[in-house]
Amino acid sequence: MLQLSVSLDPYTNETEQLIAFLAGEVWPYHGTATLTEANVREQIAQGRYDSNDEKQTFWILNDEGAKIGLLRIFDLGDPTPMFDIRISAKYRGQGSGLQAVKKLVEYVFTNYDDKIRLEGHTRADNHAMRKTFHNAGFVKEAVHRSSWPSEDGELHDSIGYAILREDWIENKTTQINWNDFPY
Numbered sequence: 001m002l003q004l005s006v007s008l009d010p011y012t013n014e015t016e017q018l019i020a021f022l023a024g025e026v027w028p029y030h031g032t033a034t035l036t037e038a039n040v041r042e043q044i045a046q047g048r049y050d051s052n053d054e055k056q057t058f059w060i061l062n063d064e065g066a067k068i069g070l071l072r073i074f075d076l077g078d079p080t081p082m083f084d085i086r087i088s089a090k091y092r093g094q095g096s097g098l099q100a101v102k103k104l105v106e107y108v109f110t111n112y113d114d115k116i117r118l119e120g121h122t123r124a125d126n127h128a129m130r131k132t133f134h135n136a137g138f139v140k141e142a143v144h145r146s147s148w149p150s151e152d153g154e155l156h157d158s159i160g161y162a163i164l165r166e167d168w169i170e171n172k173t174t175q176i177n178w179n180d181f182p183y
Contacts, residue, residue, distance in 0.1 A: 021070065071086075079116045097128070102136050144159075
């Protein structure tokens with residue numbers, strides 16, 4: 001397996017690069033798999049990729065400094081922020097997503113003392129992301145049946161994962177008791 005040294009670099013008004021990245025790829029496990037230049041321009045105009053008190057956007061860079069992905073953290077005003085990650089097709093399956101998620105966890109828990117957990121969701125059929133969550137210390141917390149629409153109109157199950165600050169600090173994984181109610 002190719003090992004990449006992944007770093008996060010704050011996104012700062014690089015409109016054309018962001019458009020090329022997002023519109024130049026297919027994102028099969030996102031609600032809109034194919035973004036157009038117009039879609040991305042509209043998202044940028046609406047502030048989707050801005051960094052402020054509520055959200056931050058980072059480029060994911062490999063060890064040569066190439067932009068291989070994008071990470072967004074949002075709901076930073078809440079003690080339980082969420083994130084979205086996109087890895088360029090050329091770099092998928094090489095471990096860069098796992099490295100980026102681990103760096104994101106470290107970033108959130110070392111820079112935001114009030115954050116008690118970090119949360120993410122993916123489609124049930126996105127096995128690579130589910131494995132990434134697991135290998136990064138996240139715990140499966142939820143299954144939302146038929147809740148994630150795809151461009152073809154199909155509804156997919158959504159799986160929710162989270163990592164707790166205390167688990168990250170103690171390098172442990174606290175599993176959920178799914179049999180806590182006697183019925």
